[in-house]
Amino acid sequence: MAGKTLYDKLWDAHLVRQDPDGTALIYIDRHLVHEVTSPQAFEGLRMAGRKPWRIDSVVATADHNVPTDPQESEIKDPVSREQVVTLDANIRAFGALAYFPYRDPRQGIVHVIGPETGAVLPGMTVVCGDSHTSTHGAFACLAHGIGTSEVEHVLATQCLVAKKSKNMRIWVDGALPEGVTAKDLILAIIGKIGTAGGTGHAIEFAGPAVAALSMEGRMTLCNMAIEAGARVGMVAADEKTIDYFADKPFAPKGALWEQAVAYWRTLTSDDDAHFDQEIHLDGRTLVPMVTWGTNPEQVTTIDSVVPDPESFSDPVKRAAAKRALEYMGLTPGTKISEIAVDQVFIGSCTNSRIEDLREAARVVQKLGRGKAENVKRVLVVPGSGQVKAQAEAEGLDRIFRAAGFEWRAPGCSMCLGMNPDQLQPGERCASTSNRNFEGRQGPGGRTHLVSPAMAAAAAIFGHFVDVRSL
Amino acid sequence: MMQPFTVHEGIVAPLDRANVDTDAIIPKQFLKSVRRSGFGPYLFDEWRYLDRGEPGMDCSQRPKNPDFVLNQPRYAGATILLARENFGCGSSREHAPWALVDYGFRAIIAPSFADIFYNNSFKNGLLLITLPAETVDQLFAECAATPGYRLKIDLAQQTVTKPDGSSLRFAIDPFRKECLLNGWDEIGLTLRYASEIRAFEARYRERYPFYFVKG
Ligand code: SF4
Numbered sequence: 171m172a173g174k175t176l177y178d179k180l181w182d183a184h185l186v187r188q189d190p191d192g193t194a195l196i197y198i199d200r201h202l203v204h205e206v207t208s209p210q211a212f213e214g215l216r217m218a219g220r221k222p223w224r225i226d227s228v229v230a231t232a233d234h235n236v237p238t239d240p241q242e243s244e245i246k247d248p249v250s251r252e253q254v255v256t257l258d259a260n261i262r263a264f265g266a267l268a269y270f271p272y273r274d275p276r277q278g279i280v281h282v283i284g285p286e287t288g289a290v291l292p293g294m295t296v297v298c299g300d301s302h303t304s305t306h307g308a309f310a311c312l313a314h315g316i317g318t319s320e321v322e323h324v325l326a327t328q329c330l331v332a333k334k335s336k337n338m339r340i341w342v343d344g345a346l347p348e349g350v351t352a353k354d355l356i357l358a359i360i361g362k363i364g365t366a367g368g369t370g371h372a373i374e375f376a377g378p379a380v381a382a383l384s385m386e387g388r389m390t391l392c393n394m395a396i397e398a399g400a401r402v403g404m405v406a407a408d409e410k411t412i413d414y415f416a417d418k419p420f421a422p423k424g425a426l427w428e429q430a431v432a433y434w435r436t437l438t439s440d441d442d443a444h445f446d447q448e449i450h451l452d453g454r455t456l457v458p459m460v461t462w463g464t465n466p467e468q469v470t471t472i473d474s475v476v477p478d479p480e481s482f483s484d485p486v487k488r489a490a491a492k493r494a495l496e497y498m499g500l501t502p503g504t505k506i507s508e509i510a511v512d513q514v515f516i517g518s519c520t521n522s523r524i525e526d527l528r529e530a531a532r533v534v535q536k537l538g539r540g541k542a543e544n545v546k547r548v549l550v551v552p553g554s555g556q557v558k559a560q561a562e563a564e565g566l567d568r569i570f571r572a573a574g575f576e577w578r579a580p581g582c583s584m585c586l587g588m589n590p591d592q593l594q595p596g597e598r599c600a601s602t603s604n605r606n607f608e609g610r611q612g613p614g615g616r617t618h619l620v621s622p623a624m625a626a627a628a629a630i631f632g633h634f635v636d637v638r639s640l
Numbered sequence: 641m642m643q644p645f646t647v648h649e650g651i652v653a654p655l656d657r658a659n660v661d662t663d664a665i666i667p668k669q670f671l672k673s674v675r676r677s678g679f680g681p682y683l684f685d686e687w688r689y690l691d692r693g694e695p696g697m698d699c700s701q702r703p704k705n706p707d708f709v710l711n712q713p714r715y716a717g718a719t720i721l722l723a724r725e726n727f728g729c730g731s732s733r734e735h736a737p738w739a740l741v742d743y744g745f746r747a748i749i750a751p752s753f754a755d756i757f758y759n760n761s762f763k764n765g766l767l768l769i770t771l772p773a774e775t776v777d778q779l780f781a782e783c784a785a786t787p788g789y790r791l792k793i794d795l796a797q798q799t800v801t802k803p804d805g806s807s808l809r810f811a812i813d814p815f816r817k818e819c820l821l822n823g824w825d826e827i828g829l830t831l832r833y834a835s836e837i838r839a840f841e842a843r844y845r846e847r848y849p850f851y852f853v854k855g
Pocket of ligand 1: 234302518520580603604
């Protein structure tokens with residue numbers, strides 16, 4: 171019998187029951203809750219007179235709607251405020267293992283605070299009413315994004331109705347060159363397999379280049395698995411994974427810690443495990459990436475040009491490229507390094523952790539000057555209160571401020587512009603977030619996805635530059 | 641949260657339009673709500689009122705459109721909606737069945753329904769009955785001719801009984817029927833396995849106690 175993949179192991183460990191047609195009930199360890207997708211779920215519970223199955227599985231925070239302007243004393247938008255106030259009331263009424271409300275020193279983006287507090291641990295099943303829940307796969311978790319009716323279902327039953335996905339492994343050889351990051355790697359992967367390349371699969375990222383990544387880098391990788399069409403992205407556990415949790419508040423202590431570690435060491439794919447699909451990349455050949463279109467697959471390297479739609483043989487892709495270039499206001503053949511930006515956004519659950527901020531600050535410090543004249547605004551939005559405090563302790567905020575960047579309070583911010591942080595129509599943004607969809611950062615806004623270092627360099631030069639050349 | 645549907649008798653309101661879309665059922669300005677209840681007063685908002693509806697408005701104060709069917713006194717308290725083909729087309733918003741149920745409708749009879757709306761309705765305890773177009777025509781005619789026209793729906797028997805005592809049979813997927821009869825929504829279905837889940841959880845907790853740390 172063939173061995174098991176990491177995904178197989180996680181699935182088996184949580185399988186409550188399975189019908190002959192493959193429909194299964196999967197036990198959920200951790201339920202992350204935020205203000206946008208939870209109100210109707212709590213209301214549904216209330217209307218049905220149901221109680222949450224295991225309220226100590228819930229960890230909640232307000233992130234999507236909250237203002238990140240430290241000066242703003244209250245949430246002005248009435249709809250945003252109502253969602254945040256409703257979350258407060260629901261958690262007060264039902265309870266939670268932990269709640270980090272708006273203005274709490276530990277509040278932040280749900281996918282940043284989960285692991286950072288140890289509320290998410292290796293081997294867990296993790297769900298959240300948010301597609302980027304795949305982020306937690308970096309810790310060898312089985313992590314799914316779910317819809318509002320599923321949020322209610324998990325609250326009421328501690329289970330998710332699911333069918334098993336196929337196994338895909340993306341193996342990255344070699345080491346990433348200087349200046350090439352996890353963000354560039356995942357953009358290169360999506361460029362290669364496409365936004366539907368992972369559909370129906372759970373992706374395991376593996377190989378020497380992945381093993382060499384920090385936990386933050388692995389989170390960036392898994393965060394965007396969903397952009398490759400896979401609901402689940404994962405990296406096997408290793409000593410780095412285990413060390414990450416050593417001092418986290420919700421991590422087990424003493425004998426329980428020892429027991430946990432022994433189990434976590436088994437969270438890898440067996441050598442003889444079978445994958446339905448395998449993809450290979452050579453990390454040594456990778457280059458910093460920049461998206462030019464309106465989905466993450468429309469991406470190229472910093473040293474190349476905006477592609478000609480006619481160069482796509484697939485008619486659907488050709489039409490999509492044509493439309494995207496029109497929306498993005500770009501002409502085929504333009505050098506990527508000649509594209510000027512109006513705004514820069516460093517943040518989001520893809521790239522708002524301490525390592526990302528250090529990477530951006532390093533570039534700013536190295537260049538030793540402020541943002542370019544043509545760049546109207548540079549937002550640096552830490553992923554959580556803890557990241558913010560750490561960055562301030564290291565003096566990163568001063569480096570950013572000195573360069574004319576705005577240092578903000580934690581939240582989703584201009585990743586989706588549900589709060590006041592938005593692009594104006596036609597404005598072009600170098601963004602470390604994960605989606606370059608039309609209007610995502612504000613109606614008519616134009617988004618180019620890049621790494622934190624590339625974003626910081628674009629802020630200083632006013633256009634994209636190859637960070638390898640700095 | 642689903643109310644079981646067994647036998648229901650009620651007043652019929654005829655909505656004589658084809659292709660009623662979900663935006664007409666509940667306009668988009670109401671989707672920002674944090675609730676799934678409370679949509680009833682805004683059901684068919686643009687047709688029902690003469691002013692433009694906004695979330696939070698007190699609808700009892702708003703000017704009503706006297707021509708709209710639900711505003712006519714003879715259809716007050718209607719719980720069965722008679723509709724035309726392709727009812728519920730357009731966006732996938734679950735707010736549409738939420739609004740119909742919140743208003744008080746328990747069933748809709750039409751020649752055909754849009755797919756996603758069909759699924760969403762059953763999830764929310766709203767019985768959709770598909771009958772041939774000629775039969776629906778006949779019901780429209782009888783309803784117009786008879787003030788206080790009522791129908792009796794028996795889900796177990798799969799019949800709609802008219803005031804004269806004659807019955808129409810309708811077809812329904814056996815699984816959906818069972819769910820409605822028992823008031824099972826998806827959560828209800830999963831909770832049938834509650835003891836299995838509990839047993840699993842006990843074993844799981846013993847094996848992986850470190851996932852139950854309270855911090
Ligand atoms: S940062 Fe962006 S992608 Fe991440 S959870 Fe917030 S809105 Fe979603």
